[in-house]
Amino acid sequence: MAKDTLAPTHTGELRASISRLTRILEISQALTSTLELESLLQQILQAATELTETEAASIMLYDKRASDLRFVAATGRNSQELGRQNIHVPIEGSIAGTIFKTRQPMLIEQADADPRHYNQVDEKIDFDTRSILGVPLRIKERAIGVVEVLNKLKGTAFSSEDIQVLSTLAAHAAVAIENAQLVNALQRAYKKLNELDQLKSDFIAIASHELRTPLGLILGYASMLKDEAGDQADEKLEAVLNSALRLRSLIEDMVNLRYVQTGEAALELSQFDLRDLAQICCDECESLASTREQSITYNAPSEPLLIQADRSKVALALTNIMTNALKFTPNNGRIQVSINKHENEAWATITDTGPGIPAKDLERIFEQFYQVEPHMTRKHGGMGLGLSIARGMIELHGGRIWVESEIGQGSRFTFALPVDGPSSTPNVKDDKS
Ligand code: ADP
Secondary structure: OOOOOOOOOOHHHHHHHHHHHHHHHHHHHHHHOOOOHHHHHHHHHHHHHHHHOEEEEEEEEEEOOOOEEEEEEEOOOOHHHHHHHOOEEOOOOOHHHHHHHHOOOEEEOOHHHOOOOOOHHHHHHOOOOOOEEEEEEEEOOEEEEEEEEEEEHHHOOOOHHHHHHHHHHHHHHHHHHHHHHHHHHHHHHHHHHHHHHHHHHHHHHHHHHHHHHHHHHHHHHHHHHHHHHHHHOOHHHHHHHHHHHHHHHHHHHHHHHHHHHHOOOOOOOEEEEHHHHHHHHHHHHHHHHHHOOOEEEEEOOOOOOEEEEOHHHHHHHHHHHHHHHHHHOOOOOEEEEEEEEEOOEEEEEEEEOOOOOOHHHOOHHHOOOOOOOOOOOOOOOOOOOHHHHHHHHHHHOOOEEEEEEEOOOEEEEEEEEEOOOOOOOOOOOOOOO
8 A cells, every 4th residue: 555655856747736735625615504414415525536646436334233334325326225225245255344443545456356345336337347445534532434535547546645545535535524423313313303303293182182072071060969968979970070171270270372373363442441450360279278278469550551462362471480489399388479660561470489499490380391300200280381371471571481489498480471462463363162
């Protein structure tokens, strides 16, 4: 393989050398800006044959699972066959394998006389390999594959400059290939994630739809039996009814979540006093709070705080936040609800003396299904949808929602709504329910 270095003593050789280097630079720049793997590999092959003045070129990449090299691209006639046939080249006993293993270039002037030449490929694509120059695709000390150029044109032998030029090209190519592979892997993961997300949405849609009808029947008959029994209704019937009501609220959460996700939620705007709505929510929570000896205090300005909003959706957001405050705050804890006006916004703040939320989770608790404690081990019920629905409802109005919290001290949830309603019409379709 060792060759005498060609000293560019003549001006002509020097010029040729400079123009090759300039070309390498141009090619490297083009390579680093290509992230699509297929076209990147083709660019590398083209550059390799052009710079070394050869008939054909091929690229093999290391396949971790098979622990061998796999043809990923080649130039020339029938080269596409290579990709289709998924040809693997063993590391042991092959020329490419040796280049890969030793991470050193290799020059074979007479391929047919070399037992390591893997001529299965020649046969498959009907090619006659005479000479081979191969270099590793290396990133620092790590090889990711091999690039080979075949058959020097015009019958001349490979020079040491060819080795240098191909090695330089391979160094740039290796980085570009790895980047493109990373981008590919990211895109695949992103696609998979989207598919999973879609699957989850479909599941929610189907499950909530299919559960609604039988649940309606259970609720209907249980209520009828309770009415018939009057004062005689026993606790078992009460338990059936309460469990069915709980199930209905879970299904409603799923339906609401879906409307937020698909943008199907329609706003029915009206003007109302946020103070009244908050007062009603507090009253509704009162009986649950008293069973736990929790206190709810309510502060609001003396003047009406009129807002242009969808009353039932704001109520849903407020109820979800308050239900959490009651759920997570221990017995004897305090929950405070305040309504205020801040410039053009109406703010509702719900403060509790619960366990608090770790700083790392403050953003994430507004994501669907996210719960600070793992679902299976926690003592509180819920599917992790309440806050994502609350956020959806508030953002539909062009509002904001956030939380401040300190572990051991409690949490403060606030939402801010524009008093004049959403500035632009939200993406509204029909209000199907
Ligand atoms: P769920 O209550 O059904 O779990 P949410 O979306 O309403 O779902 O809340 C997500 C998570 O945020 C909860 O599981 C809990 O970990 C945390 N969280 C919400 N509100 C509070 C609160 N007031 N105090 C402590 N943690 C809370």
